[in-house]
Each structure stands twice: as C-alpha cells, then as structure tokens.
Amino acid sequence: MVTPTPALPIISIAPYLPATYADYSDADRAAVAAQFHAACRDVGFLYLNVEGFLLKDDMDEVLTLGTEFFERPQEEKEKIHIGSMDGARGYQRYGENITQGKADHHEGLDLYAANPYEAVEAGAKPRPLQGDNQYPKTPAGLQPALEAWVDKMHVLGEAVMHAMALGLGMDEAEWKAFWKLSNKSFWSMRLIGYPPLPPNADGRSCGEHKDYGNLTFLHTDSTPDALQVLSRSGEWINANPVPGCVVVNIGAMWDKWTGGMYPATLHRVIHKAPTYRVSLPFFFEPNFDSNITLLDAAKRTAAKEGIELVPEPDVLYGDYLLGKVSGNFKY
Ligand SMILES: O=C(O)CCC(=O)C(=O)O
Ligand SMILES: [Fe+2]
Numbered sequence: 001m002v003t004p005t006p007a008l009p010i011i012s013i014a015p016y017l018p019a020t021y022a023d024y025s026d027a028d029r030a031a032v033a034a035q036f037h038a039a040c041r042d043v044g045f046l047y048l049n050v051e052g053f054l055l056k057d058d059m060d061e062v063l064t065l066g067t068e069f070f071e072r073p074q075e076e077k078e079k080i081h082i083g084s085m086d087g088a089r090g091y092q093r094y095g096e097n098i099t100q101g102k103a104d105h106h107e108g109l110d111l112y113a114a115n116p117y118e119a120v121e122a123g124a125k126p127r128p129l130q131g132d133n134q135y136p137k138t139p140a141g142l143q144p145a146l147e148a149w150v151d152k153m154h155v156l157g158e159a160v161m162h163a164m165a166l167g168l169g170m171d172e173a174e175w176k177a178f179w180k181l182s183n184k185s186f187w188s189m190r191l192i193g194y195p196p197l198p199p200n201a202d203g204r205s206c207g208e209h210k211d212y213g214n215l216t217f218l219h220t221d222s223t224p225d226a227l228q229v230l231s232r233s234g235e236w237i238n239a240n241p242v243p244g245c246v247v248v249n250i251g252a253m254w255d256k257w258t259g260g261m262y263p264a265t266l267h268r269v270i271h272k273a274p275t276y277r278v279s280l281p282f283f284f285e286p287n288f289d290s291n292i293t294l295l296d297a298a299k300r301t302a303a304k305e306g307i308e309l310v311p312e313p314d315v316l317y318g319d320y321l322l323g324k325v326s327g328n329f330k331y
Contacts, residue, residue: 006304007041008229008239008247012049016159020052029166036160037167037301040250040258044265045229047245048160048217054152054246055242062149065142065219070107070193070276072138076134077107086120088112088325099207105198106269108206109136109191111146116186116288116318128322134308149282150189153217157185157284160248162214168258168300178295186288186317194226194277197270205277206269211251212324213285213317218247226271227279239267253286253317259309273274278280288318 015024017030039046074093082090089112095103111133121127135143160181165175197205205226219229220241221299227247228236238248255264271277286292293314302309 008043008045008046008047008237009035010049010242010245010279011013011039011087013036013054013156013159013163014049014052016163017053018240020270029163031089033163033169034242035168036163038166040164040262041253041269042232044232045239045247045249045267048156048243048248049245050156051244052155056244058145058148059219060139062280063219064155065139065145065223066109066191066193066278066280067143067276068139069109069136069191070278072136076138077136080134080136080171082110082134085134086126086129088129090134091136097206097296099204099209102207104203104205104206105201106194108193111135111150111186111190113184113186113288114187123192124258126323132274142305146189149280150187153187153189153284154185156183156188156217157215161206161284164262165297166252167175168262169296169297169304174297175225181290181292182284182286184287185214185284186321188285190281190283192279193269193279194269194279196274196276197261197272204268205271208266208268210264210266211281211283211285212253212321213251214253215251215284216247217284218249218279218281219282220247221277223271223273223275226269226277227271228268228270236268242291251283251285252320253292256292256315258297259294259302259311261298261302261309285321286317286321288321290317292317292320313315 014020015028060324077091080090092108094107095105115130163294165178194205196264222241224240225238227239250262252264254262256286294311
C-alpha cells in the first residue's frame with residue numbers, strides 16, 4: 001500500500017542562508033534546528049523550502065535542458081559514456097545502473113567533485129573516479145546550468161549541515177570543527193531520465209536504496225507518484241514534488257555520525273505514468289578523506305532523550321564510496 005499524500009515535514013532554510021541570515025534571530029535558527037532534529041530522528045525525509053534562494057525559472061530550466069539532452073540521438077549521448085572515462089563520470093545508458101542486482105529503468109549523467117587522486121598518466125587506465133566530468137555539448141546551456149546548480153547546492157549544503165549540527169545539540173564552536181569534515185565536499189550529482197516503467201518490468205525505475213553520504217537535495221519535474229520513501233512504520237509514502245521545495249533525505253554518513261539516531265531512509269522510484277520524468281539529485285557528501293566517527297553531540301542528545309545508539313566502525317568516506325559504487329565500475 002502506498003500512502004497518497006506526502007506526510008513529510010516542510011522546513012524553511014532561509015534563517016541559515018548567507019543572503020538572509022541577518023534577517024533572522026538565533027531563536028529563529030534554534031527553532032529551525034529543532035525542526036531538523038525531529039525530522040531527521042523521526043522521518044528521515046523532508047521538504048526544504050528554498051523559495052527566494054532557487055528561482056523557479058532556474059529550477060525549470062535545468063530540467064528542460066536535461067530533457068533536451070536525453071532526447072539527443074543515442075550515439076551522441078554515448079560519446080560521453082562513463083566507459084570512455086573512469087567508469088563513473090559521464091553518461092549511463094538505459095538499464096545500465098544496477099540496484100540490488102536488478103537493472104534500473106533510467107538513463108543518466110553522473111558528475112562528481114574533482115578527481116581526488118593524482119592525474120592519470122598518459123596511456124594508463126584511470127582508477128575509478130580518477131577522471132574529469134564529461135558534459136554534453138548539446139544543448140549548449142546544460143553545462144553552465146549544471147555548474148551553477150552545483151554552486152547553489154554547496155551553499156545549501158553548508159546551511160543544512162549547520163542547522164542539523166545545532167539541532168543535534170552542537171554549539172557554534174563544535175559546528176566549526178565538524179564543518180571541516182565536509183568543507184571540501186566530495187559531492188556528486190546525477191541527472192536522471194526515466195521513461196515509463198514497462199508494465200512487466202523486472203526491477204524498478206530506481207530500486208530501493210539508501211544514499212551514501214550526508215544529504216541529498218532532490219529536484220524533480222512535476223511528475224507525481226514516482227518517488228516513494230519508506231516510513232518508520234513500514235509504509236511506502238509518495239514524496240510528490242512540492243513547488244518551491246527540494247526533497248532532502250539523510251544519507252549513510254549522518255546515520256553513522258549519530259549511531260543510527262538519524263537513520264538513512266530507504267527510497268525508490270516507480271514511474272508508471274506515460275511521460276518521460278527527469279530528476280536531479282545532488283549528493284552533498286563529506287570530504288573524500290574525512291573519517292566518519294560517532295559524534296559527541298549525538299551521544300549527549302541520545303542520553304538526554306533516552307535513545308539507545310548503535311555505533312558502527314569508523315570509516316573513511318572515500319573508501320566507503322568506492323566500496324558502494326564499485327558495482328558500477330566495470331569499464
Ligand atoms: O529520481 C528520484 O526521484 C530519486 C533518485 C535517487 O534516489 C537517487 O538517484 O539516489
Ligand atoms: Fe537516492
């Protein structure tokens with residue numbers, strides 16, 4: 001059973017954004033931090049109201065240009081295939097991405113932060129992620145629109161991380177130290193195109209999964225009844241698009257930082273409507289070399305709220321990422 005109405009909280013991030021920070025008081029920020037704490041602890045998904053920060057025209061344009069790219073001839077898209085780079089950066093054809101052993105019914109363009117390794121030597125085979133992003137040449141406006149989006153998402157990333165840190169009970173000094181773990185975020189971004197899921201398809205439009213890193217900011221077109229999130233009570237809930245908002249979900253690193261107090265939530269896409277759906281998830285992640293370990297603030301808050309934490313072994317984010325995505329590195 002899928003619950004039709006989104007039962008997800010809506011939180012306004014304006015009090016934490018640089019351009020509007022001074023318009024709000026510390027009490028306003030504390031109220032927003034408390035909303036984040038409740039949403040992350042109890043739901044794992046939320047709508048972030050970004051009105052005034054992301055303009056509707058820009059939000060529409062990046063998806064329109066993305067749709068135009070997916071409409072280009074297949075051989076043109078293949079010119080920037082991930083196999084011609086490092087097996088990670090570039091175009092993935094329909095059905096190529098695998099989740100839980102089954103092909104996802106989408107095509108996509110994958111982008112990452114700059115190569116975290118030394119440059120590839122001439123003639124050598126690149127390591128996974130040891131390459132440069134491959135942008136489509138047509139439509140010409142797509143690359144600048146995606147690059148502008150990445151810049152905006154970094155601003156949003158710092159604002160949301162700040163609000164979450166305070167919500168978890170950090171003071172400003174602790175937040176400053178904590179931010180150093182994500183201040184050179186090894187971000188990634190995926191432009192995804194979903195044709196309608198064939199009626200007898202094996203697998204989903206995008207199989208159920210948790211995201212790897214800190215946070216995901218998901219921007220989609222207006223198609224309803226596609227993205228579903230698993231509620232804590234075990235029901236799939238439709239997370240339909242809300243104008244002026246992006247969907248935020250918690251990734252595996254916040255789960256680890258909080259010993260499971262902020263669990264990464266399962267989600268999936270089942271897109272059956274007869275339209276072509278486009279989405280643009282941006283993954284705001286820790287730095288490639290950050291060590292992820294249970295936070296003191298999580299221990300304090302858990303003790304105060306009577307929550308039992310389940311600490312996990314420390315992990316270097318880059319190692320974790322490579323382990324998770326290695327299934328895609330087959331070139
Ligand atoms: O397309 C969507 O709505 C979600 C995609 C997603 O969950 C992902 O790429 O991690
Ligand atoms: Fe996801």
